[in-house]
Amino acid sequence: xxxxxxxxxxxxxxxxxxxxxxxxxxxxxxxxxxxxxxxxxxxxxxxxxxxxxxxxxxxxxxxxxxxxxxxxxxxxxxxxxxxxxxxxxxxxxxxxxxxxxxxxxxxxxxxxxxxxxxxxxxxxxxxxxxxxxxxxxxxxxxxxxxxxxxxxxxxxxxxxxxxxxxxxxxxxxxxxxxxxxxxxxxxxxxxxxxxxxxxxxxxxxxxxxxxxxxxxxxxxxxxxxxxxxxxxxxxxxxxxxxxxxxxxxxxxxxxxxxxxxxxxxxxxxxxxxxxxxxxxxxxxxxxxxxxxxxxxxxxxxxxxxxxxxxxxxxxxxxxxxxxxxxxxxxxxxxxxxxxxxxxxxxxxxxxxxxxxxxxxxxxxxxxxxxxxxxxxxxxxxxxxxxxxxxxxxxxxxxxxxxxxxxxxxxxxxxxxxxxxxxxxxxxxxxxxxxxxxxxxxxxxxxxxxxxxxxxxxxxxxxxxxxxxxxxxxxxxxxxxxxxxxxxxxxxxxxxxxxxxxxxxxxxxxxxxxxxxxxxxxxxxxxxxxxxxxxxxxxxxxxxxxxxxxxxxxxxxxxxxxxxxxxxxxxxxxxxxxxxxxxxxxxxxxxxxxxxxxxxxxxxxxxxxxxxxxxxxxxxxxxxxxx
Amino acid sequence: xxxxxxxxxxxxxxxxxxxxxxxxxxxxxxxxxxxxxxxxxxxxxxxxxxxxxxxxxxxxxxxxxxxxxxxxxxxxxxxxxxxxxxxxxxxxxxxxxxxxxxxxxxxxxxxxxxxxxxxxxxxxxxxxxxxxxxxxxxxxxxxxxxxxxxxxxxxxxxxxxxxxxxxxxxxxxxxxxxxxxxxxxxxxxxxxxxxxxxxxxxxxxxxxxxxxxxxxxxxxxxxxxxxxxxxxxxxxxxxxxxxxxxxxxxxxxxxxxxxxxxxxxxxxxxxxxxxxxxxxxxxxxxxxxxxxxxxxxxxxxxxxxxxxxxxxxxxxxxxxxxx
Numbered sequence: 010x011x012x013x014x015x016x017x018x019x020x021x022x023x024x025x026x027x028x029x030x031x032x033x034x035x036x037x038x039x040x041x042x043x044x045x046x047x048x049x050x051x052x053x054x055x056x057x058x059x060x061x062x063x064x065x066x067x068x069x070x071x072x073x074x075x076x077x078x079x080x081x082x083x084x085x086x087x088x089x090x091x092x093x094x095x096x097x098x099x100x101x102x103x104x105x106x107x108x109x110x111x112x113x114x115x116x117x118x119x120x121x122x123x124x125x126x127x128x129x130x131x132x133x134x135x136x137x138x139x140x141x142x143x144x145x146x147x148x149x150x151x152x153x154x155x156x157x158x159x160x161x162x163x164x165x166x167x168x169x170x171x172x173x174x175x176x177x178x179x180x181x182x183x184x185x186x187x188x189x190x191x192x193x194x195x196x197x198x199x200x201x202x203x204x205x206x207x208x209x210x211x212x213x214x215x216x217x218x219x220x221x222x223x224x225x226x227x228x229x230x231x232x233x234x235x236x237x238x239x240x241x242x243x244x245x246x247x248x249x250x251x252x253x254x255x256x257x258x259x260x261x262x263x264x265x266x267x268x269x270x271x272x273x274x275x276x277x278x279x280x281x282x283x284x285x286x287x288x289x290x291x292x293x294x295x296x297x298x299x300x301x302x303x304x305x306x307x308x309x310x311x312x313x314x315x316x317x318x319x320x321x322x323x324x325x326x327x328x329x330x331x332x333x334x335x336x337x338x339x340x341x342x343x344x345x346x347x348x349x350x351x352x353x354x355x356x357x358x359x360x361x362x363x364x365x366x367x368x369x370x371x372x373x374x375x376x377x378x379x380x381x382x383x384x385x386x387x388x389x390x391x392x393x394x395x396x397x398x399x400x401x402x403x404x405x406x407x408x409x410x411x412x413x414x415x416x417x418x419x420x421x422x423x424x425x426x427x428x429x430x431x432x433x434x435x436x437x438x439x440x441x442x443x444x445x446x447x448x449x450x451x452x453x454x455x456x457x458x459x460x461x462x463x464x465x466x467x468x469x470x471x472x473x474x475x476x477x478x479x480x481x482x483x484x485x486x487x488x489x490x491x492x493x494x495x496x497x498x499x500x501x502x503x504x505x506x507x508x509x510x511x512x513x514x515x516x517x518x519x520x521x522x523x524x525x526x527x528x529x530x531x532x533x534x535x536x537x538x539x540x541x542x543x544x545x546x547x548x549x550x551x552x553x554x555x556x557x558x559x560x561x562x563x564x565x566x567x568x569x570x571x572x573x574x575x576x577x578x579x580x581x582x583x584x585x586x587x588x589x590x591x592x593x594x595x596x597x598x599x600x601x602x603x604x605x606x607x608x609x610x611x612x613x614x615x616x617x618x619x620x621x622x623x624x625x626x627x628x629x630x631x632x633x634x635x
Numbered sequence: 636x637x638x639x640x641x642x643x644x645x646x647x648x649x650x651x652x653x654x655x656x657x658x659x660x661x662x663x664x665x666x667x668x669x670x671x672x673x674x675x676x677x678x679x680x681x682x683x684x685x686x687x688x689x690x691x692x693x694x695x696x697x698x699x700x701x702x703x704x705x706x707x708x709x710x711x712x713x714x715x716x717x718x719x720x721x722x723x724x725x726x727x728x729x730x731x732x733x734x735x736x737x738x739x740x741x742x743x744x745x746x747x748x749x750x751x752x753x754x755x756x757x758x759x760x761x762x763x764x765x766x767x768x769x770x771x772x773x774x775x776x777x778x779x780x781x782x783x784x785x786x787x788x789x790x791x792x793x794x795x796x797x798x799x800x801x802x803x804x805x806x807x808x809x810x811x812x813x814x815x816x817x818x819x820x821x822x823x824x825x826x827x828x829x830x831x832x833x834x835x836x837x838x839x840x841x842x843x844x845x846x847x848x849x850x851x852x853x854x855x856x857x858x859x860x861x862x863x864x865x866x867x868x869x870x871x872x873x874x875x876x877x878x879x880x881x882x883x884x885x886x887x888x889x890x891x892x893x894x895x896x897x898x899x900x901x902x903x904x905x906x907x908x909x910x911x912x913x914x915x916x917x918x919x920x921x922x923x924x925x926x927x928x929x930x931x932x933x934x935x936x937x938x939x940x941x942x943x944x945x946x947x948x949x950x951x952x953x954x955x956x957x958x
Contacts, residue, residue, distance in 0.1 A: 462646075462650060468941065470654070471933035471937050474930050475661075478930055481921075482666065568783070587784065591904065596788055596792050596796055618780050
């Protein structure tokens with residue numbers, strides 16, 4: 010009891026302090042006299058005043074405007090390539106730190122930097138490892154461990170070489186042991202027993218380590234190549250026996266490996282149907298030129314011969330064959346997953362290929378470079394002054410979806426589509442509702458009767474089943490954009506009944522009111538009474554219901570697209586971005602793929618509801634009573 | 636009252652006719668040849684042609700459209716729903732179990748909805764602008780703005796994936812459990828879909844009941860009742876609530892039936908073997924007869940909803956009967 014009392018005294022004291030400060034510092038509103046308080050103002054002004062007094066309404070308005078800006082202005086700023094697909098980068102969690110090289114890492118300490126899809130590992134000259142970027146893996150039994158959990162024995166060992174696949178890391182220590190960790194569903198991280206035995210016995214030492222997305226391999230001092238990973242891949246790579254004992258260096262894509270032999274020629278292993286396999290220039294195969302270095306993207310190869318001349322072949326995708334004119338002496342060549350980088354003797358860099366992930370955008374302040382490390386879409390250059398330059402894929406603010414598409418840009422464009430589809434459906438239904446409701450209420454009689462029965466019929470149509478069925482029956486023959494129009498029409502045509510009934514009822518109510526009688530008594534024409542006196546009173550109701558209706562259209566569109574019968578992929582909409590969340594793995598592990606678009610739907614519908622509610626309260630005459 | 640009901644049913648007849656014509660039209664515009672779907676694909680070409688002719692004769696495909704319509708209507712009325720190409724069984728057999736499942740799910744939802752929303756709605760109206768009212772106002776606004784699938788996903792994420800209290804979705808395996816254990820399992824699978832649907836339907840019905848109650852409480856007869864010195868409980872429950880029931884009942888009956896169509900999405904997320912999910916899988920499996928029967932069922936439910944809400948309206952409000 011005494012506590013309560015104390016509280017209330019404290020409150021009073023606090024209030025009086027607040028009052029005092031207000032009086033001192035906040036400009037005071039002039040006290041209105043009675044006349045001004047009671048002065049007439051237009052209904053619109055009352056409504057606006059009431060609306061802006063409502064905090065929730067303002068919140069809704071702010072939310073809605075920011076969502077509009079996000080989707081429509083965002084769509085202009087952020088372009089989207091709907092057909093884009095990059096399975097390498099699928100399902101990566103949100104993170105934009107791929108290129109955030111730790112500040113205390115000096116360029117002169119770095120022996121090698123290797124990168125996976127979303128992380129990088131630096132091997133320092135003292136044999137320790139430094140990692141940065143975003144974890145690409147989930148901890149799943151028999152599938153993967155975290156890449157960032159470096160095993161203790163690796164931390165203790167003196168590492169001399171590293172290699173990274175898309176989601177796993179290999180490390181070699183000075184005693185010849187090979188360690189692997191990260192994604193291991195295909196056995197990429199465990200060295201087969203026979204290879205391990207040979208390494209242990211000291212017969213073979215590791216000359217080079219290689220890792221691709223699915224497999225890992227080493228080239229031993231016996232110039233032979235050991236590979237482990239999924240059986241079908243490794244079988245494909247092992248076939249060529251004639252090259253064994255002559256291998257110097259490898260460069261690999263996912264399905265092919267380019268092998269540099271000790272006689273300076275090149276052999277390709279793996280998938281035979283590709284240009285990677287068939288496009289090798291003759292002179293590189295017959296030994297007329299001596300190749301000294303090779304680099305490979307997923308589908309293309311770049312080779313450097315002893316004269317300093319470059320050769321490239323492979324797929325014509327991603328502009329990888331469009332090698333720029335290169336003048337000057339080449340110092341080093343390197344390749345990411347979809348781009349090539351060439352380091353010149355003077356420290357400058359030439360680069361070409363796909364720029365979808367900013368792989369080619371060199372940093373502006375870059376000085377001469379003495380060493381380059383390129384992997385996947387990350388590039389690192391060690392400057393001659395010892396600084397580390399990083400460029401390429403910075404990461405994804407909201408992660409990626411199952412096809413490796415950036416969630417943020419899909420969310421922006423999906424918002425544009427969802428908000429537009431809902432809006433056009435709303436217009437369609439409002440127009441129908443107004444025509445039917447006004448005709449019904451105005452003409453009455455059999456027109457009213459027929460129209461209301463039509464409304465009954467339409468209300469008896471179950472929305473989702475019929476929408477899904479219609480989409481199936483008609484949608485199959487339509488193009489993607491026509492299907493989008495179909496959705497708008499279905500949503501609009503199946504959703505006008507409630508508003509039409511409301512308009513009719515309100516019209517009937519208003520028609521009986523005294524001011525209409527007064528207008529009639531004044532001799533105003535029927536038409537004018539209708540348009541000038543009755544309709545404005547009906548429109549208040551329409552505006553409120555249209556705002557609330559927008560929320561329900563957003564939800565219906567999302568629901569239909571979620572079921573796969575709305576806006577169809579690859580065109581994004583907030584609803585169809587959630588379609589893949591019907592899979593429990595997605596719910597469990599990839600929260601960013603369903604939670605974020607879901608929240609966007611909730612926020613947009615909520616903001617429309619808040620605005621509608623505030624409008625209703627603002628227009629309700631009872632709210633103005635004192 | 637009987638006259639009123641008969642009148643309502645008579646009014647529904649043109650509505651029913653229009654809806655059946657529409658459903659028939661939908662069966663006609665469905666892609667795929669219904670005759671071909673009935674024939675085995677192993678037949679040789681001449682045999683096939685003969686069989687095709689015979690079958691289209693049998694199915695009445697060579698008759699005029701109105702004749703086909705009446706034939707179809709007769710089939711629907713007698714429960715001849717056709718043959719499911721996906722399940723290789725008559726449609727009527729296939730949909731019996733899903734219908735039971737959907738009905739059970741929705742009845743559970745309706746009970747929960749009424750049990751929660753009536754007392755809460757009344758209390759919110761009585762203690763208007765109190766913290767309780769504010770809480771439920773915000774709650775209903777937020778859940779009302781939530782797509783059911785998103786709510787369902789969130790519930791799955793919390794209760795099935797993280798806490799592991801409840802199954803992700805689907806139906807219990809009848810081979811693993813028997814007797815009461817099976818019923819128990821069944822209820823466990825029922826919990827999440829029920830909560831999802833209940834939360835969303837509660838959101839709207841609380842608002843409706845609250846607003847109706849506020850209107851009722853503002854009437855003069857309430858002042859009179861209070862002035863007579865009646866206890867507040869009596870005023871609220873017998874004077875205000877009875878009158879508030881008039882708008883409430885129609886809307887509640889309406890939402891009850893819209894649940895059936897709305898549970899399509901929820902059933903899909905939770906893999907609950909109800910008609911909604913069967914409809915979606917029939918559409919993905921291009922099982923035309925199934926799709927048509929499902930639509931007929933859903934339409935029937937909505938027509939019934941209109942009828943029931945009219946009758947309930949008449950029962951509660953004598954004025955409606957007389958006018």
